Amino acid sequence: MDLRAALAAHRLVAIIRGTDPDASVRTVLALADEGVELIEVSLTGADALSVIEQARKALGPDRPLGAGTVLTADDARAAQRAGANFAVTPALGEGVVAAHELGLPVVAGVMTPTEIVAARPLGAAALKIFPAAEAGGPAYLKALRGPFPHELFVPVGGVDEAAARAYLAAGATAVGVGSPLIGDAADGGSLTALRERARAFLTVVRKDTP
Numbered sequence: 001m002d003l004r005a006a007l008a009a010h011r012l013v014a015i016i017r018g019t020d021p022d023a024s025v026r027t028v029l030a031l032a033d034e035g036v037e038l039i040e041v042s043l044t045g046a047d048a049l050s051v052i053e054q055a056r057k058a059l060g061p062d063r064p065l066g067a068g069t070v071l072t073a074d075d076a077r078a079a080q081r082a083g084a085n086f087a088v089t090p091a092l093g094e095g096v097v098a099a100h101e102l103g104l105p106v107v108a109g110v111m112t113p114t115e116i117v118a119a120r121p122l123g124a125a126a127l128k129i130f131p132a133a134e135a136g137g138p139a140y141l142k143a144l145r146g147p148f149p150h151e152l153f154v155p156v157g158g159v160d161e162a163a164a165r166a167y168l169a170a171g172a173t174a175v176g177v178g179s180p181l182i183g184d185a186a187d188g189g190s191l192t193a194l195r196e197r198a199r200a201f202l203t204v205v206r207k208d209t210p
Contacts, residue, residue, distance in 0.1 A: 003086050003105035003125045004152055006064055007174040010037040011205040012164075013088075013107075013154065014198075015068060015178040018186025021047040027185045027194060028055040032063065034198040040066035040088050040176070043075055045186065049082040056083025066107075073098035080104055088176070090130055091115075096122045107154055107176075111135050116148055126152035126173060133158030138166040145171040164204050177201060 007013070014036050018024035028039055028051070041052050048067070056065055067079030068088040076087060076098035087099035090109040099106045100123035108124035110116050111131075119127055129135060129144075132155035136143075141155055155167045156176035164175045181201055185194035 001062075001064055001085050001105065003064075003107070006038060007107075007126055007152060007154065011168060011172075011174040011207070012036060012201055013038040013040055013066070013156075013174055013176040014181055015040045015042060015088075015156070015176050016051075016182055016186050017042040017045040017068075017178060018051070018182075019046050020186065020188045021045075021051050023188045024048075024051045024186040025054045025058070026191060027182060028065075029058055030185070030191045030194055031198055032059060034195050035202060036198055038064050038066070038174070040068040040086075041084075042068035043071075043079065044069045049078055052079065052082040052084050070095035070099055070106075076102055076104065086125075088128060090128070092118055092122065096124060100124075109156075113144070113147065116144070116151060126154055128176060129153055129155045131157035132167070133163070137163070138170040141167055141172055142170040161200060161204050164201065168205065175205070 014031050066086040067084035070087040070089050072094050087104045088107045089095045096106050096108045105125040107126045107128045108119045109128045109130045152173040154174045159175045159177045160180040167175050181197050
């Protein structure tokens with residue numbers, strides 16, 4: 001898949017890290033039904049590989065479905081076997097290299113300019129600024145855009161609707177959103193509330209939104 005194009009087009013990555021595998025699968029499918037095109041299932045969630053596998057069967061072979069918190073080569077291989085077609089890492093390391101070698105486009109976690117430069121030869125498709133709020137928020141992203149105008153940045157960590165709007169205005173290609181979007185849905189909470197939050201975030205990230 002062309003992850004760079006997908007990030008630029010859809011501008012939202014939903015991050016699921018649930019304690020209830022069945023609820024996590026339902027969360028993936030509800031988000032997909034609402035039009036959230038880029039969904040990541042963190043490998044630190046309960047029975048995450050099974051969640052990815054079940055979601056892939058339900059979504060079909062071509063829909064974007066990512067594995068998050070890919071730290072090792074084993075993580076990358078297991079995620080691909082389960083049906084993930086992109087990977088997200090919290091930092092640079094073995095997971096980035098292995099996923100790239102397997103043909104999985106990677107959103108690689110970085111925080112500093114040095115890490116941004118180091119990510120280039122590893123084959124990262126885009127760069128996850130994490131944890132974005134602690135790094136300095138939209139102002140930090142704006143500062144990074146000066147020396148790195150061609151990088152695709154995806155801030156993650158503490159991104160609510162207001163922050164999403166600010167990051168995109170500061171030059172983010174997309175935003176990654178966990179609990180402000182998912183809430184308790186992946187733990188067995190309300191899917192109706194999840195759908196409402198999804199519609200609200202989609203309104204924020206659409207390019208024709210004022």
